Amino acid sequence: MSAGPPVTAGPSEVRLRPREDADLPARFARSAAVRDTGAGLTTGRFHDWLDERRRAGRFSVTPIPFDQLDGWSFAPDTGNLRHRSGRFFTVEGLHVTVDSGPYRDWQQPIIVQPEVGILGILAKEFDGVLHFLMQAKMEPGNPNLLQLSPTVQATRSNYTRVHQGAEVKYLEYFTDRSRARVLVDVLQSEHGSWFFHKANRNMIVETDQPVPLDDDFCWLTLGQLGELLRLDNVVNMDSRTVLACAPAGHPGHDGLLTDTELLSWFTAERSRHDVTSRLVPLGGIRDWIRGPSSIDHVRNWYFRVMAVAVQAGNREVPAWTQPLFQPIGTGVVALVLRRFAGVPHVLVHARVEGGFLDTVELGPTVQLTPAHHEHLRGPDRPAFLDLALRPDPTAIRYDAVHAEEGGRFHHAQSRYLIVEAGPEQAPTRPPAGFAWVTPAQLNLLVRHGRYVNVQARTLLSILNTRAAELL
Amino acid sequence: MSAGPPVTAGPSEVRLRPREDADLPARFARSAAVRDTGAGLTTGRFHDWLDERRRAGRFSVTPIPFDQLDGWSFAPDTGNLRHRSGRFFTVEGLHVTVDSGPYRDWQQPIIVQPEVGILGILAKEFDGVLHFLMQAKMEPGNPNLLQLSPTVQATRSNYTRVHQGAEVKYLEYFTDRSRARVLVDVLQSEHGSWFFHKANRNMIVETDQPVPLDDDFCWLTLGQLGELLRLDNVVNMDSRTVLACAPAGHPGHDGLLTDTELLSWFTAERSRHDVTSRLVPLGGIRDWIRGPSSIDHVRNWYFRVMAVAVQAGNREVPAWTQPLFQPIGTGVVALVLRRFAGVPHVLVHARVEGGFLDTVELGPTVQLTPAHHEHLRGPDRPAFLDLALRPDPTAIRYDAVHAEEGGRFHHAQSRYLIVEAGPEQAPTRPPAGFAWVTPAQLNLLVRHGRYVNVQARTLLSILNTRAAELL
Numbered sequence: 001m002s003a004g005p006p007v008t009a010g011p012s013e014v015r016l017r018p019r020e021d022a023d024l025p026a027r028f029a030r031s032a033a034v035r036d037t038g039a040g041l042t043t044g045r046f047h048d049w050l051d052e053r054r055r056a057g058r059f060s061v062t063p064i065p066f067d068q069l070d071g072w073s074f075a076p077d078t079g080n081l082r083h084r085s086g087r088f089f090t091v092e093g094l095h096v097t098v099d100s101g102p103y104r105d106w107q108q109p110i111i112v113q114p115e116v117g118i119l120g121i122l123a124k125e126f127d128g129v130l131h132f133l134m135q136a137k138m139e140p141g142n143p144n145l146l147q148l149s150p151t152v153q154a155t156r157s158n159y160t161r162v163h164q165g166a167e168v169k170y171l172e173y174f175t176d177r178s179r180a181r182v183l184v185d186v187l188q189s190e191h192g193s194w195f196f197h198k199a200n201r202n203m204i205v206e207t208d209q210p211v212p213l214d215d216d217f218c219w220l221t222l223g224q225l226g227e228l229l230r231l232d233n234v235v236n237m238d239s240r241t242v243l244a245c246a247p248a249g250h251p252g253h254d255g256l257l258t259d260t261e262l263l264s265w266f267t268a269e270r271s272r273h274d275v276t277s278r279l280v281p282l283g284g285i286r287d288w289i290r291g292p293s294s295i296d297h298v299r300n301w302y303f304r305v306m307a308v309a310v311q312a313g314n315r316e317v318p319a320w321t322q323p324l325f326q327p328i329g330t331g332v333v334a335l336v337l338r339r340f341a342g343v344p345h346v347l348v349h350a351r352v353e354g355g356f357l358d359t360v361e362l363g364p365t366v367q368l369t370p371a372h373h374e375h376l377r378g379p380d381r382p383a384f385l386d387l388a389l390r391p392d393p394t395a396i397r398y399d400a401v402h403a404e405e406g407g408r409f410h411h412a413q414s415r416y417l418i419v420e421a422g423p424e425q426a427p428t429r430p431p432a433g434f435a436w437v438t439p440a441q442l443n444l445l446v447r448h449g450r451y452v453n454v455q456a457r458t459l460l461s462i463l464n465t466r467a468a469e470l471l
Numbered sequence: 472m473s474a475g476p477p478v479t480a481g482p483s484e485v486r487l488r489p490r491e492d493a494d495l496p497a498r499f500a501r502s503a504a505v506r507d508t509g510a511g512l513t514t515g516r517f518h519d520w521l522d523e524r525r526r527a528g529r530f531s532v533t534p535i536p537f538d539q540l541d542g543w544s545f546a547p548d549t550g551n552l553r554h555r556s557g558r559f560f561t562v563e564g565l566h567v568t569v570d571s572g573p574y575r576d577w578q579q580p581i582i583v584q585p586e587v588g589i590l591g592i593l594a595k596e597f598d599g600v601l602h603f604l605m606q607a608k609m610e611p612g613n614p615n616l617l618q619l620s621p622t623v624q625a626t627r628s629n630y631t632r633v634h635q636g637a638e639v640k641y642l643e644y645f646t647d648r649s650r651a652r653v654l655v656d657v658l659q660s661e662h663g664s665w666f667f668h669k670a671n672r673n674m675i676v677e678t679d680q681p682v683p684l685d686d687d688f689c690w691l692t693l694g695q696l697g698e699l700l701r702l703d704n705v706v707n708m709d710s711r712t713v714l715a716c717a718p719a720g721h722p723g724h725d726g727l728l729t730d731t732e733l734l735s736w737f738t739a740e741r742s743r744h745d746v747t748s749r750l751v752p753l754g755g756i757r758d759w760i761r762g763p764s765s766i767d768h769v770r771n772w773y774f775r776v777m778a779v780a781v782q783a784g785n786r787e788v789p790a791w792t793q794p795l796f797q798p799i800g801t802g803v804v805a806l807v808l809r810r811f812a813g814v815p816h817v818l819v820h821a822r823v824e825g826g827f828l829d830t831v832e833l834g835p836t837v838q839l840t841p842a843h844h845e846h847l848r849g850p851d852r853p854a855f856l857d858l859a860l861r862p863d864p865t866a867i868r869y870d871a872v873h874a875e876e877g878g879r880f881h882h883a884q885s886r887y888l889i890v891e892a893g894p895e896q897a898p899t900r901p902p903a904g905f906a907w908v909t910p911a912q913l914n915l916l917v918r919h920g921r922y923v924n925v926q927a928r929t930l931l932s933i934l935n936t937r938a939a940e941l942l
Contacts, residue, residue, distance in 0.1 A: 014811045014899055016725035019912065116742040156742070185735035187742065201742055203735075254487035263918065264656035265676075270671055271627070273656065340485045357829060358921075428485055438505040441490065447734065448919050450829075 007033025025249025031130040035223035039126030053136035075311040078281020089113035093285040096354035102380040107285035120152040131219040139406025147236035180205035187449040192353025226465030232401040244457035248464035269350035278418035324410040331414030334388035336365040344470040345436040361453040489646035496720025502601040506694035510597030525605035550754020560584035564756040567825035570745040573851040578756035590624040591674040602690040610877025618707040651676035658920040663824025697936030703872040715928035718937035723911025740821035795881040802885030805859035807836040816907040832924040
């Protein structure tokens with residue numbers, strides 16, 4: 001990957017190619033239409049296979065006190081929690097000030113992991129239909145331990161240097177362009193409330209070479225993934241964010257806003273907020289208390305920092321200990337939907353999160369923990385909260401519980417909803433900070449980094465895979 | 472601007488619009504074709520007008536020692552240079568480490584100005600041709616003081632709050648959507664070597680209302696601006712960066728790289744660099760010496776921090792003092808050009824600059840100060856340096872001297888070049904960190920922020936205005 005980009009021919013016989021692959025959206029749409037029987041498992045058989053992988057894996061995760069962490073300790077000077085190798089990640093303090101909302105100045109623990117990882121899905125056509133190579137993978141923070149993950153989840157330590165574990169399977173398809181061509185490759189942010197400036201490469205690459213199939217892997221169509229996304233806690237966050245970046249071919253020549261108006265609105269939102277966020281020593285942050293087994297907020301809100309011991313049979317490293325963030329309470333992440341002139345639009349919110357690199361990104365209409373926001377009244381009460389908390393059952397177009405990244409977060413579950421609304425509930429001219437966009441416009445934005453936050457990308461993956469059918 | 476984006480109709484009669492304005496590139500191209508006589512001044516008469524504005528303005532700029540700065544002083548604890556109001560900007564220290572190149576760990580003064588400003592050009596059709604309202608504006612750091620600037624250069628203090636100077640003329644066209652529609656609105660970075668994380672909104676808005684013409688303003692076509700860009704030091708940096716963002720309608724269905732390959736290469740470049748850059752107290756930075764009138768590098772390299780007293784008749788505030796950064800030596804900023812299958816491509820370089828928010832942006836092929844790089848040999852010698860320093864005169868497609876932002880930089884001049892090369896000088900498969908892109912691909916990238924750096928945007932403005940004709 002360190003050489004320049006590939007070219008197809010030598011200087012004397014350079015051939016140009018069309019800049020856009022015009023067939024690609026239709027190929028993704030064709031794969032999304034195949035919902036039951038792919039070239040690999042039927043969607044029905046999939047669950048037996050996943051159970052079998054669970055039995056083969058012999059996993060266990062046990063909470064432990066911090067002093068039983070192996071190689072991890074709190075630095076004497078800063079109180080930051082770090083590994084003696086300097087690798088993996090650190091837990092530090094963050095001080096954030098913002099210029100609006102009910103909470104304007106706070107300190108909190110935050111995960112710092114500057115390395116960019118790869119979240120990559122390998123694609124291949126079988127019988128003319130794109131299939132995606134998915135992995136049954138244990139992550140210690142998943143509520144059910146084993147979920148469906150991308151082909152590859154690799155940190156840069158994994159993919160550029162010798163490390164102590166086994167090799168990352170199928171990594172060569174993402175690093176060697178002679179084996180696969182790139183369909184998607186974009187640097188996307190992760191959770192701005194828990195990570196400081198974190199981003200990962202979201203990749204989909206396509207090969208036409210034979211691919212040996214490992215025990216923990218299976219080929220599924222986009223439609224099969226959509227069926228699985230209708231279930232709670234099957235498709236992990238890393239898979240969802242990659243699928244969100246797929247050129248899914250949503251119809252959408254027209255919109256309530258032109259693309260230029262949408263970009264201009266976003267630029268104004270990013271410009272109008274005064275946000276400062278800087279790292280501070282974890283030892284000194286206010287309102288947080290470090291005990292032997294956890295670091296907790298004084299009101300027991302938000303999340304706790306805890307530690308686990310992990311046993312796993314099918315990971316690169318068979319046993320380890322690590323810190324995890326454990327959110328307090330289940331979140332609600334909802335996208336409000338309306339049809340204008342028959343065209344579905346979703347209501348996105350320009351959100352400030354303290355760990356974002358650049359002030360705001362587009363989030364879902366509602367993204368919060370009800371326990372910490374339900375009591376708020378007046379202008380502090382989040383917009384559209386009641387639509388998300390008490391939706392009319394006939395208006396629910398999607399409803400499932402998903403967990404966030406199980407390698408860093410312990411049982412970080414949210415109820416993901418898509419709720420259709422009328423003009424009286426969700427006005428055509430939305431409040432400040434909100435905009436109506438088409439799924440096709442989200443596809444345009446998500447081709448670039450730091451526009452669409454990770455929770456909104458989960459909801460976009462639901463649209464891309466037709467887990468929710470809007471048309 | 473705090474309300475949501477505009478919509479054209481109420482809930483009961485919502486009309487959708489095409490997401491893209493398909494005519495816009497052709498309208499810019501038509502304006503670029505009008506090179507001599509617009510609705511305002513002829514290009515020939517323009518210089519008389521500019522001289523007249525220069526005489527009317529009564530400007531003077533005098534270097535002063537730091538202790539004659541009014542309201543500015545070095546903070547006792549940090550040594551940071553700041554204004555007592557807390558407004559404008561501060562000069563602080565920056566500590567940068569990078570993982571490649573001849574210079575891998577350094578400290579330097581840096582300008583910190585978190586506020587996002589507006590650089591905006593008002594457009595209007597006369598006789599069916601787009602014209603742009605340009606301003607003869609004095610900036611203290613311009614070598615000739617008066618240059619052609621955008622309609623509006625406003626900090627957020629200017630445009631959101633009461634401040635002590637006069638109102639910013641024409642600002643209402645950029646803040647009130649009933650007066651003008653947005654053609655371009657994107658947050659772009661500024662100089663990563665001199666600014667910390669700085670970005671400004673680059674806007675072009677179009678009105679069909681009558682516009683009263685102030686003395687310091689004139690209407691010019693894109694082609695007239697292109698003619699003026701062929702001259703040294705007429706069109707200022709702020710104008711150039713806005714013009715770079717124009718949807719200029721470069722032909723380009725095909726390319727050496729597909730758009731997805733280009734984005735993937737950029738993602739890999741942004742991911743592969745380890746860069747840390749953090750603010751430190753200016754008082755403690757190594758290798759820099761503070762004297763009574765300047766802060767200089769020990770080898771007298773890079774730049775100095777100095778101060779000036781300014782008198783001006785046509786500014787919002789008639790007299791003031793301020794610090795400026797003064798680069799040592801004239802820079803060279805060159806874009807190498809090749810034609811593949813007849814289609815012009817330019818060679819961009821994924822550059823690390825310490826003040827970038829996100830690691831790398833695309834710069835020109837060569838961007839440096841010869842005095843500090845010419846002596847380097849072997850792998851440390853910048854690629855394509857000799858093409859930029861000693862170009863074959865018959866290969867030069869563009870050659871003019873321009874200054875950077877005169878509000879912050881004192882006589883920061885560079886020779887901007889476009890040099891055509893053959894395969895033996897600039898191989899089809901370029902070295903690591905370089906890629907061949909078409910002007911149309913640069914137009915795509917520049918629609919989003921933090922892809923194309925400010926020097927490359929000057930060169931893109933030259934292509935957009937046809938100051939250099941490549942076809």
